[in-house]
Amino acid sequence: MFAAFPLLALPVLIYNLLALTVGGGFSSDAASYRFGEQLFRIHMASRVDWIVSWGDLLLGASLIVLFVELLKSTTSRKVAIVNHSLSMVLFIVCLVELLLLPAFATSVFFLITLMVLLDVLAGFIVTIVAARRDVDFGEMR
Structure with a gap:
């Protein structure tokens, strides 16, 4: 059941x-x-400091989670359909928060919402392509 949980949540x-x-x-x-x-802050070889913020750290971690989600979307098990559905619900929740709640009208949350959307799109596209490959239409004349 854990495989159905969208990690971008x-x-x-x-x-x-x-x-x-x-x-x-x-x-x-x-x-x-x-x-x-x-x-x-990290002192770089170019003699400048790279300042890392909470938002930068959260976005970096979200990108790693997005990569794992994209790998999960390549499976064709039945639990993948549940994962895609829950990812769609997560995207709707993110979109509502982004549009209606002031604390979520930031670039950091917009980019996280965009990652959730990419997960939804990739999941459905990969499932459709895999299903098309699995269907055998027989000999066409």
């Missing part, structure tokens, strides 16, 4: 927890500030 859940529980209210400015805060 984890970054969405983390964003929800950080955006709605940490002080600063539910405004877009407070969320943008919160996700833009410096987490750490």
Whole structure:
């Protein structure tokens, strides 16, 4: 049953927890500030500092999760259909949050929503292509 769970729900859940529980209210400015805060800095060979924020870290982790989701979408088991359906529900939830809640009107959440959409599209496209390959039409005359 764990295979049916869309893993991109984890970054969405983390964003929800950080955006709605940490002080600063539910405004877009407070969320943008919160996700833009410096987490750490790395001194680069070019003698400049690379500043990594909470939003950068969340987006990087989301990209890794998206890669795993894309690998999961290549399976043709029945549980993949449930995964695609739950991913569609997750996309609808993300879209509603993005459009209606001020704390979610940030670039970080928009990019996470875009990743969820790509997961939905890739899952359905891979399933359709795999189903077309499995169907044998016989000899055409």
